[in-house]
Amino acid sequence: MSGTAATAAPGPAAAAWRAFQLQLTLYRHTWHGTVFSSVVLPLLYMISIGIGVGSYIESGATGGITYAEFIAPGLVCAVAVMMLGGDMVYPVFGGYKEWGGAYLAQRATPLRPVDILNGHLLYAVAFRPLTACTVVALVLAGFGVYTSAWAALAVPAAAAVSAAFAPWLFAWCSSLKNDAMLNAVFRFAIMPVMLFSGVFFPAEQMPGFLQPLVWASPLWHGTELARAATAGFGTALPPAAHLAYLAVLAVGGWLAARRVIVRRLSF
């Protein structure tokens, strides 16, 4: 027996694509569960908060648009963050051993640690937001919350939020040694990002001492961009500044994640 030419070392893009196939195959087993997060959950949010809470809110408080119109773009981005809670916490921690050890299995193949990282990110940062958030945006369209086709930009904004946030979650969950700490990831990363991002109310309403949390949150920057596209609002900062912040966070997070996975998968 001998190895064939097809098994030679792959380039970074091909290798990430190979690693991504694992996530895609897993997704085929679990996609029906995602119907809840991308269809039912936004519906519930829209009915309970958008319409219910919205009926108490005058449009003057939300810049002249209805409350439902105000929250819709942020909701698309918020779903991206919620999905990271499923895609970038338990599967990352479990990849190193406890629950199957998918990364360990991949490590024994031509894939390098950085390819394993890129493959998982490709799933969490591109595939998931671009599919699920599109569905969310379409579901929300049923509530008549969009006035122009620019609203479609909420989806890439959601992907940008994922790109900025996912690698940090990956780095954190990769460095945990026991699963008791996973709760902390939800408490100190995902929850604050969800709460302090101006999705459900204008971020300026937050008390001053909490403003730094808002500025730090990738979801706030994404929501600002998505809302500008959807409702034609001006953004808090120039759009390029929001994008630049998200890009810096994405690159910094990727470097951190790469550092951790290389360490964890070198024995």
Added chain:
Amino acid sequence: MPVDENEILVRAHGLRKRYGDFEAVRGVDFEIRRGEAFGFLGANGAGKSTTMRMIGCVSEPSDGALDLFGLDPHTDGPAIRARLGVVPQDNTLDNMLTVFENLTVYAGYFGIKRRTAARRAAELLEFVQLTARSRDKVDDLSGGMQRRLAIARSLINEPDLALLDEPTTGLDPQARHLLWERLFQLKQRGVSIVLTTHYMDEAEQLCDRLVIMDEGRIIASGSPRELIDTHVTKEVVELRYGGLHTTDLADIARTLDGIGSQVEALPDRILVYTDDGDDTTAALEARDVSPTSVLARRATLEDVFLRLTGRALGEDDG
């Protein structure tokens, strides 16, 4: 395909691995040839798995030279791993995937086309007798089946060298025998195998050549027969004393001077090394040491290990 028995697949010289102050592997030399089954035998903590991880190119040696297929693991890790088939100690199968998908997804990591992957997966499931479980989730398989699946997975890329880390640890006797059968057939197919084990019978049955490791060093090497011939007598007489304390056994052992070529008291039995079991048994009877049972048997690798390290293999290094 003719197999060049002299082709050397793995060369290690002065290989060391340090973790902080602890040195897990302390300068080992070995060569693994194409077509052979090569074993690392040793107690837990002897450095077998660490050595295996260096061969598997997932662990950088701290010192020494390592060469696989003429390539350098430091720079050519992915290309080398593309030619290896690895069965890790804890399987690392994906519980969420089916048996079949575990093979095809893994094939994807090697860039094997879907159609080829599906064909090989079907053949390999046949080989490890799991065809009927193809659509089941891994969780539903027994330990032995999971290990067989891990072996099938390791062969999906038609590797030049299969690395098996303690392939039968934790399996029941029936599952072990089935696994040995498969591994034996693998050898007959010409697959080169490296395995680690702390089971003597496994090493004796499967390995053409092996090294015995202890505390990070290789303390002996050769074929199972050579090791037995070199390090112990042809036969061993085991004396057991039901109910007697370990210190009593040591006392009895001292009264056996002159019988056989060496007498060794273990916590649960006394071993008398000899080239003639019958003669020795007769001599023991004359001494009137009245054991509860006497067993004359051929010497095994376990005896070699015991002679070389002073410990039984079941005992941990700590």
